[in-house]
Amino acid sequence: MPSSPLKFCNVGNCTNRVPRGACEQHRRDKERARGTRHQRGYTNAWHRYSQQRLARYPLCVGYPAGIHKVPTMATCTDHILSARSHPELFWEPTNHRSACAACNARHAIDDEGGFGR
Ligand SMILES: [Zn+2]
Ligand SMILES: [Zn+2]
Numbered sequence: 001m002p003s004s005p006l007k008f009c010n011v012g013n014c015t016n017r018v019p020r021g022a023c024e025q026h027r028r029d030k031e032r033a034r035g036t037r038h039q040r041g042y043t044n045a046w047h048r049y050s051q052q053r054l055a056r057y058p059l060c061v062g063y064p065a066g067i068h069k070v071p072t073m074a075t076c077t078d079h080i081l082s083a084r085s086h087p088e089l090f091w092e093p094t095n096h097r098s099a100c101a102a103c104n105a106r107h108a109i110d111d112e113g114g115f116g117r
Pocket of ligand 2: 060061062063068072099100101102103104
């Protein structure tokens with residue numbers, strides 16, 4: 001009966017045996033740690049940028065446009081083309097607009113719904 005030689009997972013003193021590299025659990029741990037670190041840096045820089053932009057453009061542009069009959073304060077900077085489908089436009093100023101929480105949420109729902117359609 002053929003059996004592939006198993007080694008210990010290469011993380012710390014882990015005793016899980018795997019054909020090579022790290023065990024399933026440690027691979028996932030590493031990926032999660034990388035993802036979290038990455039997201040945190042990205043969020044801080046974005047948050048700073050967004051606050052500065054909101055100081056210059058404090059009013060929600062509306063989603064859909066014109067939904068606000070009275071001027072409404074924006075609370076965040078929204079991506080016109082979502083950062084997920086157009087990551088290359090994340091920092092593109094012409095892809096940014098000020099939005100209130102409700103408009104931002106409506107836009108996000110449309111983006112999710114449109115994804116993969
Ligand atoms: Zn392991
Ligand atoms: Zn709004």
